[in-house]
Amino acid sequence: MNRAPRPDAVADPASPHALRRLTSVALDALADGAAARGGPLPAGGPDTVAARTRALCAPVLPDEGVGAEDALYGIARAAAEGAADPSDPHCVAHLHCPPLAVAAAADLVASALNPSMDSWDQAPAAAVIEEEVTAALAHLVYAGRPEPDAVITSGGTESNLVALLLARERARATGARALQVFVGANAHHSVRRAAWMLGLPTPVVVDCPGGRMSPAALDRALADCGPGPALVVATAGTTDEGLVDPLPELADVARTHGAELHVDAAYGGPLLFSERLAPRLAGIEHAVSVTYDLHKLGWQPVAAGVLAVADAALLEPLSLTADYLNADDDTEAGLPDLLGRSIRTSRRPDVLKIAATLRALGRRGMGATVEHCVGTAAEFARAVDDHPALRLRAGSPGISTVLFRPVAADALPREAGDELVAAVRRDLLAEGRAVLGRALVPDADGSPRLWLKVTLLHPRTTADDLGGLLKLVTERAEAPMTAGTGG
Amino acid sequence: MNRAPRPDAVADPASPHALRRLTSVALDALADGAAARGGPLPAGGPDTVAARTRALCAPVLPDEGVGAEDALYGIARAAAEGAADPSDPHCVAHLHCPPLAVAAAADLVASALNPSMDSWDQAPAAAVIEEEVTAALAHLVYAGRPEPDAVITSGGTESNLVALLLARERARATGARALQVFVGANAHHSVRRAAWMLGLPTPVVVDCPGGRMSPAALDRALADCGPGPALVVATAGTTDEGLVDPLPELADVARTHGAELHVDAAYGGPLLFSERLAPRLAGIEHAVSVTYDLHKLGWQPVAAGVLAVADAALLEPLSLTADYLNADDDTEAGLPDLLGRSIRTSRRPDVLKIAATLRALGRRGMGATVEHCVGTAAEFARAVDDHPALRLRAGSPGISTVLFRPVAADALPREAGDELVAAVRRDLLAEGRAVLGRALVPDADGSPRLWLKVTLLHPRTTADDLGGLLKLVTERAEAPMTAGTGG
Numbered sequence: 001m002n003r004a005p006r007p008d009a010v011a012d013p014a015s016p017h018a019l020r021r022l023t024s025v026a027l028d029a030l031a032d033g034a035a036a037r038g039g040p041l042p043a044g045g046p047d048t049v050a051a052r053t054r055a056l057c058a059p060v061l062p063d064e065g066v067g068a069e070d071a072l073y074g075i076a077r078a079a080a081e082g083a084a085d086p087s088d089p090h091c092v093a094h095l096h097c098p099p100l101a102v103a104a105a106a107d108l109v110a111s112a113l114n115p116s117m118d119s120w121d122q123a124p125a126a127a128v129i130e131e132e133v134t135a136a137l138a139h140l141v142y143a144g145r146p147e148p149d150a151v152i153t154s155g156g157t158e159s160n161l162v163a164l165l166l167a168r169e170r171a172r173a174t175g176a177r178a179l180q181v182f183v184g185a186n187a188h189h190s191v192r193r194a195a196w197m198l199g200l201p202t203p204v205v206v207d208c209p210g211g212r213m214s215p216a217a218l219d220r221a222l223a224d225c226g227p228g229p230a231l232v233v234a235t236a237g238t239t240d241e242g243l244v245d246p247l248p249e250l251a252d253v254a255r256t257h258g259a260e261l262h263v264d265a266a267y268g269g270p271l272l273f274s275e276r277l278a279p280r281l282a283g284i285e286h287a288v289s290v291t292y293d294l295h296k297l298g299w300q301p302v303a304a305g306v307l308a309v310a311d312a313a314l315l316e317p318l319s320l321t322a323d324y325l326n327a328d329d330d331t332e333a334g335l336p337d338l339l340g341r342s343i344r345t346s347r348r349p350d351v352l353k354i355a356a357t358l359r360a361l362g363r364r365g366m367g368a369t370v371e372h373c374v375g376t377a378a379e380f381a382r383a384v385d386d387h388p389a390l391r392l393r394a395g396s397p398g399i400s401t402v403l404f405r406p407v408a409a410d411a412l413p414r415e416a417g418d419e420l421v422a423a424v425r426r427d428l429l430a431e432g433r434a435v436l437g438r439a440l441v442p443d444a445d446g447s448p449r450l451w452l453k454v455t456l457l458h459p460r461t462t463a464d465d466l467g468g469l470l471k472l473v474t475e476r477a478e479a480p481m482t483a484g485t486g487g
Numbered sequence: 488m489n490r491a492p493r494p495d496a497v498a499d500p501a502s503p504h505a506l507r508r509l510t511s512v513a514l515d516a517l518a519d520g521a522a523a524r525g526g527p528l529p530a531g532g533p534d535t536v537a538a539r540t541r542a543l544c545a546p547v548l549p550d551e552g553v554g555a556e557d558a559l560y561g562i563a564r565a566a567a568e569g570a571a572d573p574s575d576p577h578c579v580a581h582l583h584c585p586p587l588a589v590a591a592a593a594d595l596v597a598s599a600l601n602p603s604m605d606s607w608d609q610a611p612a613a614a615v616i617e618e619e620v621t622a623a624l625a626h627l628v629y630a631g632r633p634e635p636d637a638v639i640t641s642g643g644t645e646s647n648l649v650a651l652l653l654a655r656e657r658a659r660a661t662g663a664r665a666l667q668v669f670v671g672a673n674a675h676h677s678v679r680r681a682a683w684m685l686g687l688p689t690p691v692v693v694d695c696p697g698g699r700m701s702p703a704a705l706d707r708a709l710a711d712c713g714p715g716p717a718l719v720v721a722t723a724g725t726t727d728e729g730l731v732d733p734l735p736e737l738a739d740v741a742r743t744h745g746a747e748l749h750v751d752a753a754y755g756g757p758l759l760f761s762e763r764l765a766p767r768l769a770g771i772e773h774a775v776s777v778t779y780d781l782h783k784l785g786w787q788p789v790a791a792g793v794l795a796v797a798d799a800a801l802l803e804p805l806s807l808t809a810d811y812l813n814a815d816d817d818t819e820a821g822l823p824d825l826l827g828r829s830i831r832t833s834r835r836p837d838v839l840k841i842a843a844t845l846r847a848l849g850r851r852g853m854g855a856t857v858e859h860c861v862g863t864a865a866e867f868a869r870a871v872d873d874h875p876a877l878r879l880r881a882g883s884p885g886i887s888t889v890l891f892r893p894v895a896a897d898a899l900p901r902e903a904g905d906e907l908v909a910a911v912r913r914d915l916l917a918e919g920r921a922v923l924g925r926a927l928v929p930d931a932d933g934s935p936r937l938w939l940k941v942t943l944l945h946p947r948t949t950a951d952d953l954g955g956l957l958k959l960v961t962e963r964a965e966a967p968m969t970a971g972t973g974g
Binding site for chain 2: 010014017021026042047050053062072081082083093099100108109113114126156165303323329330333344346352355356360419422438453
């Protein structure tokens with residue numbers, strides 16, 4: 001393949017012809033980069049990765065360009081060689097999934113066609129696909145409602161922001177005090193950040209003994225606050241442990257106090273695809289709005305966020321008229337108005353990859369793949385529990401998240417034990433051998449301890465593939481490297 | 488090619504091998520869809536497009552999946568056949584650019600590797616590439632500053648939101664009244680929407696005679712408001728006309744009143760790549776922050792937004808600690824902290840396509856391509872001006888935007904004239920022959936009139952390619968179809 005600069009072709013638009021050549025360059029670079037990396041992440045730690053990355057792609061803005069093929073190969077090679085690869089069974093730190101090939105290929109269509117979802121005349125067909133998909137995603141949560149709706153977001157953070165924004169506007173319309181948000185101590189940081197961004201009062205933090213929001217504590221908190229607009233934000237799938245708040249009880253308490261319920265199911269929402277697992281989210285249908293992500297359990301490349309609402313009218317505060325995008329006379333003449341579907345204006349059609357995936361797998365395939373992840377976590381947790389050098393956290397796994405500690409850490413004073421856990425994780429990162437997560441959550445005695453976290457989102461990995469991970473952890477816990485333990 | 492469902496491969500992660508097969512399916516569908524469409528957008532209007540789209544891809548969530556290849560082909564074919572294709576010379580309504588092949592191919596790398604930009608252990612190399620790119624993009628605006636910085640956003644709307652958020656927090660720190668935003672009547676709706684979202688007072692709207700913010704009017708508005716934290720939002724490249732506010736004068740007025748200046752250069756910012764055109768943005772360096780998009784003049788698939796700030800310390804309000812992503816001991820041990828670079832958490836590496844494009848074209852290639860668009864607009868405007876049946880708006884073109892009206896519309900009473908302009912545009916949309924924009928802005932006599940808008944962002948199109956467009960407009964203006972003119 002000729003990778004010499006061809007300046008005349010550098011500014012070619014993304015025709016299928018031009019893309020056939022260049023995607024081939026990109027895929028070569030991905031394969032070469034993965035082979036050079038040879039593991040779940042590059043070895044050597046941040047400085048080594050930075051030096052190698054710069055060697056492949058700096059300067060990023062030279063005076064004279066290097067041509068499309070060389071530039072593309074260099075950037076793609078650098079990104080692949082220096083990736084933490086979620087498709088590797090040992091890359092299990094975060095709610096960071098391996099994307100499906102069908103989704104990534106559909107995402108190429110989004111990039112090549114570049115429809116923007118803010119007006120019909122930029123996205124005639126993509127708008128229809130979004131309508132079909134959001135209807136299905138809304139129905140997944142609110143099958144019993146006459147007119148639920150959903151919008152596509154950049155992720156749980158934006159979904160939570162929009163949920164709070166909509167609730168703020170409903171509260172404003174009552175003319176009462178500003179909306180008061182109630183949030184579990186177990187909630188994702190994005191809920192508190194959203195309240196801050198929106199200029200709302202600081203949320204009241206509700207106790208979460210055992211990692212789940214306590215209905216009794218919520219009841220007290222709502223009573224203490226007195227009457228007025230209130231939004232309770234519960235979590236279905238905590239980031240640290242994958243736990244699901246007791247939704248039916250929380251919904252009851254909220255209703256008693258005249259408060260609304262929003263559920264952040266960024267992680268857990270896709271359990272609804274599975275008939276067997278959906279009952280774990282019982283009560284979610286009482287929420288006025290529900291956040292869920294398909295770039296976690298859903299195997300989409302980021303971004304693929306969803307905000308479902310119990311009734312389409314709840315989205316009204318997002319409506320907006322801008323003459324150049326949705327003039328009244330155009331809308332009257334039958335041109336669909338897309339502008340009120342997002343807080344963004346120009347908007348990538350993330351829906352295309354979602355549509356291709358849902359249609360490829362069907363509800364049964366989506367459900368089976370979620371069940372696979374949940375099942376793998378249960379098996380992995382049993383393997384941890386059976387291992388003499390490891391201790392499984394009580395209550396683990398939650399959804400597909402497993403917390404555990406080396407017994408060697410338990411044998412040390414609390415602080416030193418936590419330092420050992422942190423060092424094991426950093427050592428394995430620096431060696432390029434495993435990407436493990438960490439969670440600082442209370443032990444059975446109520447005092448916080450640091451745990452290793454494994455989040456299983458891989459549609460193919462089995463517990464057998466993870467045996468090596470336990471060996472790596474126990475070996476490192478016996479002999480942590482100095483390099484990984486300090487500054 | 489076998490497109491029958493292969494259920495065992497449906498949930499394959501995005502390996503280069505799996506992608507080679509599936510991207511080929513997607514590119515076939517793109518080519519087939521474009522051929523079936525046969526023009527800049529599908530003919531028949533919204534209902535026809537919706538029916539055809541549904542035929543190709545509904546139901547999007549069947550009980551049983553149809554397999555990866557069939558699903559992908561159907562979605563890609565539907566999206567392509569029903570696209571408003573910005574690569575077609577007659578698709579010129581919006582700041583909706585044809586994406587470059589090099590950018591779209593690099594975007595496939597983002598989808599396949601799925602690095603998430605919120606922690607080092609999800610994006611070791613992508614974080615380094617982002618650091619290099621944001622440094623270059625900050626330097627483009629603030630070459631004279633010691634430590635400018637920039638963050639990547641989902642577009643101008645998010646950039647403006649973050650700019651106002653940062654200003655709000657600076658104002659809060661002074662303990663004075665809430666931040667008061669001053670915005671031109673010519674500004675993008677996202678500025679007022681951001682103030683609403685952030686709970687700020689309604690912005691003061693400043694007069695814009697001739698489409699540009701008046702320094703004298705700004706001076707009066709600031710004086711009327713009295714002392715206290717104030718942010719003036721100027722525009723460099725208005726959506727309707729592509730006009731640039733008088734930045735040096737506005738910066739002077741703001742400074743006199745102790746107000747800060749933010750420039751929304753979502754459209755105009757990339758003029759800075761061109762030595763010849765950069766002087767049109769003189770004064771921009773006085774802004775505390777600057778919005779610009781590379782998915783307009785920059786030929787990226789959405790999203791590729793930038794917010795540049797005059798000093799890295801200005802981003803401090805975005806900083807955030809979440810133990811699972813950037814624990815203090817990890818940061819002390821040398822793991823880079825990425826969390827304070829966005830209001831999102833999970834975040835697609837939009838920077839990869841930007842990096843590939845900048846390195847492929849270099850500063851000179853970027854500048855030359857911007858100059859091409861600006862030059863094409865000037866030529867097209869001359870052709871309009873020379874055409875006996877068309878009237879060019881005085882002051883047009885701005886950057887690469889040309890406004891004009893059929894003379895036939897001028898001959899009618901004002902309302903009927905505007906209806907004719909709207910009907911011409913809708914007719915051409917319904918026929919699938921052209922995607923023209925519209926702008927409601929004052930005529931030379933000061934009264935608002937509806938104009939046809941052509942926004943030229945194509946890196947290859949020349950004024951010669953646009954001759955047919957003038958013919959279409961004049962023909963339709965003589966004989967508008969009933970279908971396009973009413974409900």
